[in-house]
Amino acid sequence: MKKILSLFLVLLMAVSLVPMAAAEGVVNVFNWEDYISEDALKMFEEETGIKVNYMRFTTNEDMMVQVRTSTGAFDVVFPSDYTVERMIAEDLLEPINFDNVPNAQHTAQWLQNPSYDPQNQYSVPYMWGTVGILYDTTRVNGSIDSWSVLFGEEYKGEVFMLDSIRDTMGLALKYLGYSMNTRDPAALQAATDLLIKQKQDGIVKAYQVDETKDKMIAGEAILGVVWSGDAQYAINLNENLAYAVPKEGSNVWVDAMVIPKTARNKENAEKFIDFMSRPDIAQMNCEYIEYSSPNTAAIELMGEEYTNNPNLNPPQEVIDTCEFFNDINDFLPIYNTLWAQVKNAK
Secondary structure, eight states: OHHHHHHHHHHHHHHHHHHHHHHTOEEEEEEETTOSOHHHHHHHHHHHOOEEEEEEESSHHHHHHHHHHSTTOOSEEOOBHHHHHHHHHTTOBOOOOGGGOGGGGGBOGGGSSOTTSTTSOSOEEEEEEEEEEEEETTTOOSOOOSGGGGTSGGGTTOEEEESOHHHHHHHHHHHTTOOTTOOOHHHHHHHHHHHHHHHHTTOEEEEESTHHHHHHHTTSOSEEEEEHHHHHHHHHHOTTEEEEOOTTOOBEEEEEEBOBTTOSOHHHHHHHHHHHTSHHHHHHHHHHHOSBOOBHHHHHHHTHHHHTOTTTSOOHHHHTTOBOOOOOGGGHHHHHHHHHHHHTOO
């Protein structure tokens, strides 16, 4: 009887262990395509017993539609900086209890209390980067250190531009000496005219996004406007390529982790954000994605290979020339009208 009772207790304990892990529940994560290490997700599940339901989006705008209309569907979302600003304004975010996210302490000082989340209540930075020019060192003449190379005759038909309103309008504004966030009609029209002339002069080979890095690797153009992570990816596969943030300045962007107000698993969401901010996990994701890490402890783990790479770790004087994009949702019809003029120019 004792043996039977002991066996029963052992079986009962074994069965109870499974519900304990399952009882931890789930966390519903909404992130960009190919923007996290699968190993990191597996480690989180193994260490916490929390199942990750992982969903993907391709643009901030698509993500916003889903968050607004799919109540309770997401616990952690990865919006870009200006979208965080918009989500705060629309009261879509839940404040984070940072007592439950101790690894947020590793966030670099310059990314604490950012303009898009000035009270540092709603977001934890995940990755950041810049916009600049990827170029073929064997086919350029002289240094590539200014946006001006995109608008002259020298590289006619050899320039890939970003098919992105904010990035392309923004670099034109910077080149002309304006803020990327200006709403001044004269400045915006000057940038539009510059981009129209660039297109009419035959300088632009194509407007595209993800394709640029692979086409630059293949040598299909001399210059391409890209995000820094795409630049590093391309450089790793073609030693003739290099990347520069022009001296006039550019956009510095951040993708952050936030919790929607309608999240059903806030505690698990905070565990997930804390886990992704853990130095070894932040290192894992940085090395997988090849964008810049906001996590100072992760940077220490990566050492000189990271810190000596100006594409991933640009000096502060470069960062100081750059701007975050501000939310322009209320001004977007103006931008759309101007961008249509550029894209439709003959």
